[in-house]
Amino acid sequence: MKKIQMVDLKSQYDSIKEAVNSSIQEVLETNTYINGPQVHLFQKNLEDYLGVKHVIPCANGTDALQIAMMGLDLKPGDEVITADFTFAATVEVIALLQLTPVLVDVDIVNMNISIDALKKAITPKTKAIVPVHLFGRAANMEAIMRIAKEHNLYVIEDNAQAIGANCKFSDGTKKKAGTIGHVGATSFFPSKNLGAYGDGGAIFTNDDNLAHKLRGIVNHGMYVRYHHDVVGVNSRLDSIQAAVLNAKLPLLDQYNLARQNAARKYTAALDGHKNIIAPSICDICDCHVFHQYTLRIIDANRDGLMQHLLDKGIPCAIYYPIPLHAQKAYLDIRYKEEDFLITNQLVKEVISLPMHTELDDKQIQFITNSILEYLN
Numbered sequence: 001m002k003k004i005q006m007v008d009l010k011s012q013y014d015s016i017k018e019a020v021n022s023s024i025q026e027v028l029e030t031n032t033y034i035n036g037p038q039v040h041l042f043q044k045n046l047e048d049y050l051g052v053k054h055v056i057p058c059a060n061g062t063d064a065l066q067i068a069m070m071g072l073d074l075k076p077g078d079e080v081i082t083a084d085f086t087f088a089a090t091v092e093v094i095a096l097l098q099l100t101p102v103l104v105d106v107d108i109v110n111m112n113i114s115i116d117a118l119k120k121a122i123t124p125k126t127k128a129i130v131p132v133h134l135f136g137r138a139a140n141m142e143a144i145m146r147i148a149k150e151h152n153l154y155v156i157e158d159n160a161q162a163i164g165a166n167c168k169f170s171d172g173t174k175k176k177a178g179t180i181g182h183v184g185a186t187s188f189f190p191s192k193n194l195g196a197y198g199d200g201g202a203i204f205t206n207d208d209n210l211a212h213k214l215r216g217i218v219n220h221g222m223y224v225r226y227h228h229d230v231v232g233v234n235s236r237l238d239s240i241q242a243a244v245l246n247a248k249l250p251l252l253d254q255y256n257l258a259r260q261n262a263a264r265k266y267t268a269a270l271d272g273h274k275n276i277i278a279p280s281i282c283d284i285c286d287c288h289v290f291h292q293y294t295l296r297i298i299d300a301n302r303d304g305l306m307q308h309l310l311d312k313g314i315p316c317a318i319y320y321p322i323p324l325h326a327q328k329a330y331l332d333i334r335y336k337e338e339d340f341l342i343t344n345q346l347v348k349e350v351i352s353l354p355m356h357t358e359l360d361d362k363q364i365q366f367i368t369n370s371i372l373e374y375l376n
């Protein structure tokens with residue numbers, strides 16, 4: 001059996017070597033490392049793939065979130081609501097911009113922002129909501145957009161983990177996660193579903209004015225050379241990363257399908273066990289692209305299971321071990337533990353298994369057998 005890895009980027013590279021190498025070679029031959037034609041081509045390719053009017057490439061997913069928020073008319077002290085159970089980047093940029101992060105609990109089933117908790121957290125100071133499509137599963141955008149409209153709030157989607165996922169609406173339409181709110185942000189960190197070979201990110205919007213504003217912000221607030229109209233940042237996707245992404249974007253759907261197939265096999269083997277709650281697999285939509293495959297371990301020793309798997313050479317991880325509201329940097333006297341019951345529960349129950357595009361049946365069987373052997 002091939003050695004199991006949390007993310008196997010080497011095997012994936014081996015299968016796309018020629019396309020990636022020739023795409024990178026082109027950058028080297030043309031010497032256009034910054035803002036080369038590959039970056040513009042990727043922007044167009046991604047706009048077409050997502051069905052969104054504007055893609056603004058930038059340096060990483062954290063920048064993408066920050067720039068997205070800089071483009072909106074938010075003022076220091078404005079409250080921005082986001083999920084307690086996510087990667088710190090989401091809340092970090094809110095705090096950096098001197099906005100007030102308001103963390104709220106998540107839903108026990110989809111692990112995304114709880115609609116009830118979101119509604120309860122809205123005050124006259126609330127200006128924006130940042131839903132995170134955590135682990136690759138689309139948040140309930142229909143409900144979130146309805147609430148946002150009612151209260152006149154911006155919606156900034158953190159789509160770092162769910163590129164390619166679909167959000168389904170009750171009228172039957174589907175839209176790509178990240179393109180539904182006023183603005184969306186994603187990351188091309190190597191292990192993400194669409195990963196570069198270094199850092200990268202992008203912002204999406206259907207709003208022409210906002211897109212124009214964002215294009216200036218990523219480039220030092222410049223709209224005309226050496227005229228700085230707003231305070232901006234320097235955040236660029238470099239041409240070599242764009243070249244890698246141009247080679248990989250045509251494979252994204254196939255890659256997400258490979259993740260869903262692996263997830264289906266995991267769930268088939270594990271679901272129904274008394275100590276396991278496995279992610280459900282939706283067969284009629286692609287609302288989950290399995291950036292992570294995350295189990296909940298109930299009434300059993302989650303940490304013991306983790307050690308058992310590590311001892312057997314099976315990598316696994318706890319995403320995330322500490323709720324954001326309990327992190328020193330984000331403590332707030334207004335938070336009460338009873339408002340975070342689900343996050344507090346999830347941090348003790350979750351375990352993420354190896355998930356990538358190259359998992360084979362033997363590996364999946366070895367992993368699931370090892371889990372069942374421990375839990376028996």
Ligand SMILES: *Cc1c(COP(=O)(O)O)cnc(C)c1O
Nearest residue numbers: 060061062087089160161187189
């Ligand atoms: C990865 C990630 C980010 C940040 O992306 P970087 O490219 O690493 O800056 C933001 N939010 C979430 C939910 C992420 O998983």
